[in-house]
Amino acid sequence: MRLIRRLPLLQWARGYGGAMLGADLLAAVIVTIMLIPQSLAYAMLANLPPEVGLYASILPLVAYAVFGTSRVLAVGPVAVVSLMTASAIGPVVQAGLADPLTAAVVLALLSGAMLAAAGIFRLGFLANFLSHPVMSGFITASGILIAAGQVRHLLGVGGTGATLPEILPALLGALPQTNPWTLAVGTGALGFLYAARRWGRRGLVRAGLPAWLAEMLARAAPILAVALAIALAQALDLGARGVALVGAIPQGLPRLALPGLSAELLMALAPAALLISVVGFVESVSVGQTLAARRRERIAPDQELIGLGAANIAAGLSAGYPVTGGFARSAVNDDAGAQTPAAGIFTAIGIALAALFLTPLLADLPQAVLAATIILAVLSLVDFRAIRRVLDYSPRDFLAMAATILVTLLVGIEPGISAGVVLSLVMQLYRSSRPHSAVVGQVPGTEHFRNIDRHRVLVWPEILSLRVDESLYFANSRFLEDRIAALVAQNPRVRHVVLMCPAVNDIDASALESLEEINRRLAEGGVKLHLSEVKGPVMDRLHRSDFLRHLSGRVFLSQHEAICHLRRELGPDAAPAQELGPACCRDGVSGG
Template sequence: ANFLSQAVISGFISAAAILIGFSQVKHLLGIKIPQTESFLSTVTAIFQESPHLNGITLILGGLSIALLLYFNRGLGQYLKSRGIPESIIIPLTKSGPLIVVIASSIVVGLFHLDQSFGVKVVGEIPKGFPPLTLPNLDLNHLQLLGTSALAISFVGFMEAFSVGQFLASKQRKKVEANQELIALGSANITASFTGGYPITGGLSRSVVNYSAGANTGLASVITAVFLMLTVLVLTPLFYYLPQTSLAGIILVAVGNLLDFSTLKRLWQYNKLDAMTWCGTFVAVLFTRAEQGIIIGVFISLLLHLVRTSKPHIAIVGRVGNTEHFRNILRHPVTTCPHILAVRVDESLYFVNTKYLENYLLKLVTEQKEIEYLLLVCSGINLIDGSALETLQHLIDDLKGMGIEFYLSEVKGPVFDQLEKVGFVDKLGRDRIFLSTDQAMKELSQRV
C-alpha cells in the first residue's frame, strides 16, 4: 500500500468517478446499452441509443439531481438565514437521498409511471437471508481459481485502501493498511459461508456514505442493521423505486470526487507527479480499474527511478566565519581553489552512481588546481553494492590524477556498512571526518 502515492490515488479516484458516472447515464436516460467494461464502448453506446431516451425517466432523474444539489448546497444557507440551529440543519441537509428515494417511489407508484411511460423500477426484491453453507474447498477448484482469487484479493484491497485513504484525507484522518487488510480478510472469510460476493470498499457506496455525513464505523453497523430489517420485512416498499433516482444519487455523490485541483497543484509543484496522475487516470479510464491502478503504481516507481537517477549535487563553501557550508550558487561563501567540497542530496544506488562519477570526473578535469576532493555525505542514507563498487573505481581514477579523496558527515548506518566490508580501512580512517568544518580546516592547512 505504500506504493500508492497521492498522485496514483487521486488519478484512480477521478477516473473511477467518471466510469461510475457514465455507467449510470443509461438509467438516467432510460435507455438500454450492453454491459461493457470499456469506457469508449459505453460512451459510444450512449450516443447511439440517446435518440431513444425516455423523456419521463430523464425528467424524474433530473428533478432528483436538482433536489439533491439543493439539499447539498442551497438548503443549508437558507435554513441558516432563517435562524435554524446547526443541530437541525445538518440532519436535514443530509437527508436529501432518503427524501429522493421516498418521493420518487411515491410518484411512480401513484401514477403507475412504470406501466404508462416505461420508467424502469427496482422491481421485486426477494425477502430473507441467504442460507448458511460451507465453502467448497475442492482441490481442483483451488487450483483452477487460486490465481484469480489472489488477483481479486490484491485489487480489492488496493481499491478499498485507496478509497479509504482518499476519504480519510478529507477529514485529516489516517487509514491503517494492516487493519484494513485484516478487516477485509475477515469479512471475505465470513462471506464465504453465505455465498457472498468478494468484499471490498466500493467507491460509489463509500462516497454516498461519506456524503450522508458518516464519520465512524458505527455508520456501517447502523446500515447493516437497517439492511437486515429491510431484507426481512421492507423489500415490497422498494418495488416502485425508479432506477433513474438511484442513478441521480450516485451521480451527485461521485461528482464530488473529480479531483482535478490535485492535478493542477502537482503540475505546479512537480511535473513528474502530475505525469503519474495523468498516467493513472488514462489507464483506469481506457483499460480496467484494477489494471489502471497497477499501471499507475508502475508509472510512479518508474518516474521515481528517473527522478533519482540524476541526484542533486552541490559544490559547497563556508558561510562567512561559521561552521556551516552551503551551495555556492545560492549563498555568498568562501571556497579554496585546491579543495573541491561536493554534497550529494540523494542515497547512492545502481541507478545514479555513474552520473555522480561522471559529474565529479568532469569537475576535476576542468579545474586543474584541485588536489583534494571532499564528498559531504550528510544527504546520503544508503550506499548499495553497485554504488560502492563505482565509488572505489572513482577513488582509483582520482588517485591516478594525483587527487586525494575524503569523506565527511557519514551517517552511522552507512558508516557501519562501509566498515563491515573493509572500505573504511582501505580508504583510511583518517580520511573520514566527523564534520565538513573539521575536514576543511585540516585540508586547508595541508594546502
C-alpha cells in the same frame, strides 16, 4: 496486550456507557438512512442485484467493529470498488466460470484473505507504492467513468461499456430512444438531491430548525427522493410507460454460506482482488487517518488490514461483495457524533431491519433515481483542481497522474492504475539514478557550506567539495563516478575531493564498488578522496568492508573540520580563497 492489539473491541468496549450509547445510536440512525439508497445504488453499479448492496452493509460493519482500529470509519460498498467489481466479474461471467453473484462473493473472499494476510505479515507499507497523485487520478477517472455509465439509466436507454470509447458512442447512438418519463424522473431526482446537498441544511436552519435536526433531514434527502419516486411510479404507473423499475427484492437476511470454488475461478479473479485490496486499503486508511487526526487519535495500518480483511470475508460469507471504508459515510458518522465502532454495529442492525421489512416497498423504485444517487455521489470524487495543483508543483507526478487518468478512461480500470503505479516507480528510479548533487563552498564567517550556484561562498581551488543529496545504490553509482571525474577534469588544480554525505542514508554493494573505483582513479591522478558528515549506520557498514583501509584520504566528522584540516595540509603556498556566487554557475546544478 497482544490480544487487545488484535481485537480492538476489547479496548473500546471497556467503560462503554450510556452517553456513548446515545451518541452511537444517533449516528447509526443518520448513517443507516444514508446507507440504504446508497447500498442499492452501488450494487446496481457493480452489476449485481440491489439486495446484495444491503447484504454487504450488514456483517462487514460488525466484523470491522471487532477488528478495526478507527472509531468512526464506516465500511460498506463504495463507488470506486463497485466499479472495479463490475469490471472484474464481467469477463468471468462471459467466460462461463460463474454467475455474477458467485463471482462477486469469491472476489470479496479473495480480497479479504489477501488483506488479512497482509496485516498478519505487516505488509501495510506496500500500499505506499500507490502514490497520492496516482490514487487521485484513478479516483477522478473512475468518477468520470461511473457518471458516464449511469447516464443511460437517466435516459432510459440500453448500452454497455467499461471505457469512454465504448460508453460515449453507445450513448450517442441511443439518444433517439430516450424515454421522456425516465428522463424526467432521473433529472428531477438529480436536481432535488443536488439542491438538498447544496442548500438543504442551510435552508432548514434559516427556517428555524435546530442545526442537528436540519443536518439529519438534509442527510435523509435520498430516502425522501426514493419515497417520492416510488409514490410517483405507483400513481402514474411508470412501469407501463417504459420506466425501468428495481423490481421485486427478496425479503430477509442472507444465508451464511461458502460459494463453490474452483482453481480456474480463483486464478481468474486473483489479479482484480489484489488491485481492489490495494485501492480499498489506501482509500480506507486515508479516510481513517484524516478522521482520527481530527480527534487526536491514531489508527494502526497493519491492524486496519486485518479489520478490512475481516469485513470482506464477512461480506463474502453473507452474499455480499468487496467493501472498504467510504469517506462520505465515515464523515457523516463522525459529524453525527459517533464515539465508538459500536455505531457501525447499530448501523448493521438498521440495515438488517430494512432488509427484513422494507424491501417489498422498493419494487416500484425507478432505477433512474438510483442512477441519480450514484452520479451525485461520484461527481464529488472528480477533482480537476488537484490535477492543476500537481501540474504546477511537480510535472513528473503530473505525468503519472495524467497517464493514470487517460489509461483508465480509454483502456480500463486495471490497466489504468497499473500504468500509474509502474510509471511512478520508473520515474522515481530514474530520478534517483541521477541524484541531485552540488559543489559547495563555505558561507563567509560561518561553518555552513552551501551550493556555489545559489549562495556567495568561499572555495579553495585545490579542494573540491561535492554534496550528494541521495542514498547511493546500484542505479546511481555510475552517475557519481562520472560526476566526480568530470568535475576533477575541469579543474587541474584539485588535490583533494571531499564527498559530503549528510543526505546519504545507505550505500549498497554496487555503490561501495564505485567508491572504491573513484578512490583508485583519483589516487592514480594524485588526488585524495575524503568523506564528511557520514551517518552512523552508513559508517558501521563501511567499517565492515575494506574501503576505509584503502581510502586515500580521511573521514571527517563535519565539512568544516575537513576544510580546516585540508587548508593546513595545503600550507601557506596554497592559492588564496576565491569568492563565488550565483553568477558563477560552474556545475549547472541547482540546489540548497
